[in-house]
Amino acid sequence: MTHTAEYLPAHEIDISSILQGGYNTPLARTWQHERQLSKNMFIYPLFISDRPDEEQPIPSLPHISRYGVNKVVPYVASLVKKGLRAVILFGVLLDTPKDPEGTCADDPNGPVIQAVKVLREEFPDLFVMCDVCLCEYTSHGHCGILYEDGSLNNEMSIRRIAAVAVNYARAGAHCVAPSDMMDGRIKAVKQGLADAGLAHKVFVMSYAAKFSGNLYGPFRDAADSCPAHGDRKCYQLPSGGAGLARRAMKRDMREGTDAIIVKPSTFYLDIVRDASHICEDYPVCAYHVSGEYAMLFAAAEKGVVDLKTIAFEAHYGFLRAGARLIISYFTPYFLDWLDEAEPIPM
Numbered sequence: 001m002t003h004t005a006e007y008l009p010a011h012e013i014d015i016s017s018i019l020q021g022g023y024n025t026p027l028a029r030t031w032q033h034e035r036q037l038s039k040n041m042f043i044y045p046l047f048i049s050d051r052p053d054e055e056q057p058i059p060s061l062p063h064i065s066r067y068g069v070n071k072v073v074p075y076v077a078s079l080v081k082k083g084l085r086a087v088i089l090f091g092v093l094l095d096t097p098k099d100p101e102g103t104c105a106d107d108p109n110g111p112v113i114q115a116v117k118v119l120r121e122e123f124p125d126l127f128v129m130c131d132v133c134l135c136e137y138t139s140h141g142h143c144g145i146l147y148e149d150g151s152l153n154n155e156m157s158i159r160r161i162a163a164v165a166v167n168y169a170r171a172g173a174h175c176v177a178p179s180d181m182m183d184g185r186i187k188a189v190k191q192g193l194a195d196a197g198l199a200h201k202v203f204v205m206s207y208a209a210k211f212s213g214n215l216y217g218p219f220r221d222a223a224d225s226c227p228a229h230g231d232r233k234c235y236q237l238p239s240g241g242a243g244l245a246r247r248a249m250k251r252d253m254r255e256g257t258d259a260i261i262v263k264p265s266t267f268y269l270d271i272v273r274d275a276s277h278i279c280e281d282y283p284v285c286a287y288h289v290s291g292e293y294a295m296l297f298a299a300a301e302k303g304v305v306d307l308k309t310i311a312f313e314a315h316y317g318f319l320r321a322g323a324r325l326i327i328s329y330f331t332p333y334f335l336d337w338l339d340e341a342e343p344i345p346m
């Protein structure tokens, strides 16, 4: 009451300028979110190593480890208990030799196919996705097969990628997600699945707009997949290339994808927004990549940001931009945070 005298009488205030009354309480603030984060939006990346009993932290990717096929089940069990719905698998070869064709990508005894089988068996309700690419398995570290001069052989690459995708699907993967960025691979994968009689039950999620840049470093440490020579600029998109991204998304829809991934995420929210318009009838997925995750951790460790608050802020950005799915290394954190009574620290 003591302050009343300091206020202007209400009739002298521009009533239409008052917004704050609409978000003065935590509950009212949640009402301003057009969409809420929920557990079924999260897809958790898992690195599966060829050492069956390994559980090895990845130094550049805080609190993320590589798991051997014997170690992955107890780890995933602890997350499924908390509401984990989906994982995406990446293979890591430490002891297995790599070759120019990435032969071990779909080795029946290799880490990905073995992990698909145990995860499907142990967790009937878990959606199991496989990233499909050759870079973790090729001796040269590129995402496709090369000509002798080191340039990409697109035709051979997409044939090989389609074969790998079909073998993951045969092993039981619900979804294959080609991340190689070769031209025409979605059509080749879809055709391969159809020829194998699997097209009606396997989800194809295209990394349609995948940009080249500086944000995949920790992943390449984790997967031991740095290109031995050159870079990926001839197939991953140039970071200013919004038009190319739109063309790639339209192309992949024509070729039969079931969802669209935009990657990275935070620096590419305009592309997520473009995707939500251009691909309005498709689920759009934002991939919060390893470098983005590591940066937020580093900033939190420096005391520059609060980890939970910044993670919510980043992930709400994806929803605002139009994503409905999020591939995120933060998934285990959100499984806890979303159970809290007031989950949004905002």
Ligand SMILES: NCc1[nH]cc(CCC(=O)O)c1CC(=O)O
Residues within 6 Å of the ligand: 131, 133, 135, 143, 179, 180, 215, 216, 217, 218, 219, 220, 288, 289, 290, 291
């Ligand atoms: N092509 C394989 C692939 N699939 C996902 C990522 C990166 C994911 C991340 O950084 O978290 C990569 C690495 C790359 O293209 O270099």
Ligand SMILES: [Zn+2]
Residues within 6 Å of the ligand: 132, 133, 134, 135, 136, 143, 179, 225
């Ligand atoms: Zn790859």
Ligand SMILES: [Zn+2]
Residues within 6 Å of the ligand: 133, 134, 135, 136, 142, 143, 179, 180
């Ligand atoms: Zn690759």
